[in-house]
Amino acid sequence: MNVIEIQETGGPEVLRLVERPQPTLTSPEALLIRVAAAGVNPIDTKIRQRGPMLPAGLPTVLGCDGAGVVEAVGANVTRFQPGDAVWWCHGGLGGAAGNYAEYRVIDQHWVHAKPQTLSLLEAAAAPLVLLTAWEALHDRARIADGQQVLIHAGAGGVGHVAIQLARLAGARVATTISSPEKAALAHELGAEFCINYHDEDVVEAVMDWTAGQGVAVALDTVGPEVFRRTIPAMAYAGDLVTILDPGPELDLKEARLRNLRLSLELMLTPMLRELPQARMHQGQILHRCAELIDRGELRLHVSHTFELAAAADAHRLLEQGHVTGKLVLDLERDR
Incomplete structure (x- = not known):
């Protein structure tokens, strides 16, 4: 073969x-x-x-x-x-x-x-993206009906199914994208609000969308820098989940002030x-x-x-x- x-x-x-x-x-x-x-x-x-x-x-x-x-x-x-x-x-x-x-x-x-x-x-x-998105949202973040949620890279492999799973859980979804074509796909999948990170400040856009409260749940599918930059976009006692290693240089002062739950997701662990x-x-x-x-x-x-x-x-x-x-x-x- x-x-x-x-x-x-x-x-x-x-x-x-x-x-x-x-x-x-x-x-x-x-x-x-x-x-x-x-x-x-x-x-x-x-x-x-x-x-x-x-x-x-x-x-x-x-x-x-x-x-x-x-x-x-x-x-x-x-x-x-x-x-x-x-x-x-x-x-x-x-x-x-x-x-x-x-x-x-x-x-x-x-x-x-x-x-x-x-x-x-x-x-x-x-399978890999479904398991990753489900475990991140349901098992780690304990997503709930009515929450405002931020999914990074919403047109990507994990992101495009995470948008749908979050909507099925009753959440309102914002997502980051890099082009009008990706925004169109994200909206089609259920995203309420798309943020083009090339043209907009993601934290400011999230704060406008949430009336200054921040999101209850955020899913980082990109990496350490995005994980760090998402902390100021979180609501008090929110859940921030990353599917990647957040890296050694991590200042958690703001996360601590916000009483955030920080979670790591690796669906490969059972193997x-x-x-x-x-x-x-x-x-x-x-x-x-x-x-x-x-x-x-x-x-x-x-x-x-x-x-x-x-x-x-x-x-x-x-x-x-x-x-x-x-x-x-x-x-x-x-x-």
């Missing part, structure tokens, strides 16, 4: 198309899945640059998100049968093989029935630490999101697709920044 493998760290050029033996079932709980599509996420580019997060080392295959069709099942598998269409977020961190590959073997407990109304290509774009209860919780989240998707209340925006052999081009585009929605490797295009 064809896979995209990295044998050394570096730029996109280290992503190499190679042929490897097709995997076989390794346990009674395992599924053999023909991968139809794989999501491309920022974590993939970081591992490519810095090396795997798990000790298995190099060479390795990237890709946490995937969707495909079950081809064979282990003797103890009860949840699936050959022919089932599934989605998952598993692998690609340096331990289990990732999804930039034509076939995967995965324990059944990481895999879930894909939403009926999503194509396999769309489904491959979804990194082998946490079965957390894995089960994430499965419940994907089930609930699938219901929302199939009711037409939540959607995924895929802006670009690439064949497997063009994975390096996908990484280059992602690292340029300002990608709208998600990027996906379409493995069916190669077959």
Whole structure:
């Protein structure tokens, strides 16, 4: 089978198309899945640059998100049968093989029935961003009906689903964007107020929108500088969540004065630490999101697709920044 493998760290050029033996079932709980599509996420580019997060080392295959069709099942598998269409977020961190590959073997407990109304290509774009946004808003910030919420980078991968999940929770949403086209998408997804950070002071705009109170919840999807600059935009006793490392140089005096709750969100932890209860919780989240998707209340925006052999081009585009929605490797295009 064809896979995209990295044998050394570096730029996109280290992503190499190679042929490897097709995997076989390794346990009674395992599924053999023909991968139809794989999501491309920022974590993939970081591992490519810095090396795997798990000790298995190099060479390795990237890709946490995937969707495909079950081809064979282990003797103890009860949840699936050959022919089932599934989605998952598993692998690609340096331990289990990732999804930039034509076939995967995965324990059944990481895999879930894909939403009926999503194509396999769309489904491959979804799990990581859905889990990240849901955990950030519901598990960390405890979002509530009627709150005013700020979502940074609302046209991005996590941001565009976070806007929708916040609206479904009854919140009013403001978001940062960088162009009129991204503002149009954010409004379409439910954002009430868009702030073009190139032209406006984000804190001033938020304070105007909230009548000087600040937002009850903010989600940083960008990085340390945005996290720090969001603190003055927060309401008293608000929740500020970041999905990135806020960095070592962090002055929390203003956050302390505002009695803020500061939260860190990393949806990869159940994989990194082998946490079965957390894995089960994430499965419940994907089930609930699938219901929302199939009711037409939540959607995924895929802006670009690439064949497997063009994975390096996908990484280059992602690292340029300002990608709208998600990027996906379409493995069916190669077959």
